Amino acid sequence: MPPRINDDERLRRLEAVTDATLSRLDASDLLDELLDRVRDLLGVDTAAILLLDEHARQLVATAAKGLEEEVRAGFRIAVGRGFAGRIAAMRRPVRIADVTAGDVVNPILLEKGIRSLLGVPVMAGRDLVGVLHVGTLTRRDFGDDDVKLLQMVADRAAVAGRIRSAKLDQSAALALQRSLLPARLPRVPGVELAARYVPGHATGVGGDWYDVFSLPTGWLGVVIGDVSGHGLASAVVMGRVRSALRAYALICEDPGEALTLLNRKVHTFEAGSLTTALYAMISPDRDRVLISSAGHLRPVLVEPGRPAVFAGVPVDPPLGVARPPRPRCSTELPLSPGAVLLCYTDGLVERRAEVIDHGLERLLTSVRADAADVVCANVMADVAAEMPTDDIAVLAVRRTP
Incomplete structure (x- = not known):
């Protein structure tokens, strides 16, 4: 007993x-x-x-x-x-x-x-x-x-x-993300590069990412994207999407074509994950850029002596759509000496209880045609929330003056 x-x-x-x-x-x-x-x-x-x-x-x-x-x-x-x-x-x-x-x-x-x-x-x-x-x-x-x-x-x-x-x-998730985000941006002739990443959740890393790579043709690939959710699952999807886009970039001379193939891949193998991406290709002589957006916010383009504007880029449906209503677009824009192209994720401009337009307006007033690292620093200081509730990724590309 x-x-x-x-x-x-x-x-x-x-x-x-x-x-x-x-x-x-x-x-x-x-x-x-x-x-x-x-x-x-x-x-x-x-x-x-x-x-x-x-x-x-x-x-x-x-x-x-x-x-x-x-x-x-x-x-x-x-x-x-x-x-x-x-x-x-x-x-x-x-x-x-x-x-x-x-x-x-x-x-x-x-x-x-x-x-x-x-x-x-x-x-x-x-x-x-x-x-x-x-x-x-x-x-x-x-x-x-x-x-x-x-x-x-x-x-x-x-x-x-x-x-x-x-x-x-x-x-x-943190270890995986660190292996995927560039530890140091490459030095590329004709352009300056700078980036920032800030996790916005105590629960861990999210699905925001960016990438820069040189292609055999001399074009420069610039990517920023956002996989919905947080933690290890989102980081894994992010890694798969990043790797797939790099592979498609090697066989596609048009960013819209690359995102079309990526859309098919995400729809087939990553069903249920909301993913956006912006893919830009900068020409070998750095005087023009081809851009395609899959549900991602339009980048900011600013030229010396002019106010910043949102690039005139159509925003196609996010990745994972079964049959997009029309072919994905690629838009060619001039990139003058000293001009800055700023790519970012929605965590930079979104606030709770505030329409996103206010954040976008703040962003436009903050961006100047300056050194890439200065642009990133100013944007993070003027636009980013002190305690963000979502991840923030920022990538600035400046054509050398």
Whole structure:
């Protein structure tokens, strides 16, 4: 029979799990601290948390006390298999008083000599986050109070698990984006280049991107785009779109033609993602530019001694449309010495509770025919919000005076 729990002990257990100081720990430290406390409160020998890898449908050993080998070995188990897999599949507690080889899949549990096990699912609402289990080296019949306490710990661990997963996604998205955005813009004869990128979400990197590349024909490719959403999924789509456009740029002498092929690719393989892009090709002698827009805001064009204007470029439908109503357009514009072409994403000019026209007006008054880096600096200072709610990408190209 399990020992009887009095009111004082229940209160001690509750305080140990709901302690406000736990909220000050980061996700990994919180999981470790919870396992330490649950081992002490339940008087068990081992405690472990396995978090769900949703793509693989596997539980991954993430934190453990008394079973550290499980984490070091990177133990994984499919949902439905073994002790932890059963808990994940059924989404309810499981108690085993006498563990046998048929009850577990992980050989570490058997090698450790685990005699009794208790496990509960780690849930966030209706979503499975993982499994929390404890074990003893001597036989034990876990009681209802033990189950309730372990479930309380699991509820606290669910928050840490979600935070940890979000941080991993954010880190992966940031690493992916850094590999895709030019670390340093190329030095190209006849033009000056400058760019800025500011993430606008605490949850991670978004889908704004830019690119500059020289083509074998001597033309210079300049691209800016925006994939809807944020985090790793948007960063992955962004990478695919960027790579595809580079490939199409090698076989197309017209930006509208390249965006037509890119539209077909996005519609076929990236269905459901709203993507805009602006592709400009600057001639080898730098005196003209061909531009095509797929749902993207028109760039700003400013010549020395003249006010800035939005380039007279038709805006075609975004990428991913099944059958555009008409062929995508390419517009040729002159690029005089000292002229600046400024490309940007909507995060620069959009504000909540304000029509976008106000932001566009601010942008026009801010752009001057100056050095590319000065143009970017002025635009970010005068137009960009101090605390943007969306990503901002800015790319300035100036023909050398």
